[in-house]
Amino acid sequence: MNDCADYTEIGCGIYQRQASPAGQASNASQTQLATVSRQEDGGGQEFRAWDFRHSKLAALILKGFVPPITEYSLVLYLGAASGSTASHISDIVQNGLVYVLEFSPTVMKKLISRCESRQNMIPIFADANHPERYSYLVDKVDLIYQDIAQRNQAEIALANAEYFLKDDGYLILMIKARSIDSTADTKEIFKKEVEELQKRLSILKTVKLPGYRDHLAVIARGRSSIRNPQKLI
Ligand SMILES: C[S@@+](CC[C@H](N)C(=O)[O-])C[C@H]1O[C@@H](n2cnc3c(N)ncnc32)[C@H](O)[C@@H]1O
DSSP states (O other): OGGGGEEEEEEEOOOOSSSSOOHHHHHHGGHHHHHHEEOTTTTEEEEEEOTTTTOOHHHHHTOOOOOOOOOOEEEEEEEEEEEHHHHHHHHOTTSEEEEEEOOOHHHHHHHHHHHOOOOEEEESSSSSOOOOGTTTTTOOEEEEEEOOOOHHHHHHHHHHHHEEEEEEEEEEEEHHHHHOOOSSSSSHHHHHHHHHHTEEEEEEEEOOTTTTTEEEEEEEGGGGGGGSSOOOO
């Protein structure tokens, strides 16, 4: 538990604390994030530190991107692992839901036990390549967040967007270049994946993440929700 006194809200239930004196805090490593977990019995709140070294979403926020999540959002999280990052999203969407999908039996056990203590995290044991297999479980969502180390990351994102993304919904995709090709130039890999996404989505932003070599965060949105799609890369 953290003392909330030093934290400032930076949007959608995300708090930030400067760990160094004012004016010297531009370095991401000196800035700490937290979300607030409310007790189920209504008694009190807990500030939970959110470590950017273990969460690409936290690293993205420290680069200045506050994710489009509200307390009512429905989120589909592909590649949840044991649910560490997903639990912070669960803190934010207090009146919404996070569907957390994972296909490794070993980490699934940990994910399920984390979901047991959170009413708004729904575990799904499935392969993200086959959205048709879990389509009966998942509503249309406001955000798809994907962090999956597979060769066909853009393809998986588009397949799930087709099934589950609302017309005005967002995709945040964490591309890991080395899972797509272990030798090719990372810029080329990113370019191809972004081009693949652009066939069906509008790319709003791409962000290199501090501390994550060979990763690129891509923020995209359904084409129909944008009057003048812009290419920002
Ligand atoms: C980098 S880890 C995710 C870490 C997590 N996002 C976090 O921040 O706490 C990637 C996860 O994706 C899962 N994964 C890989 N391919 C998958 C697939 N096709 N379907 C579902 N999960 C998959 C892996 O088992 C692994 O747990």
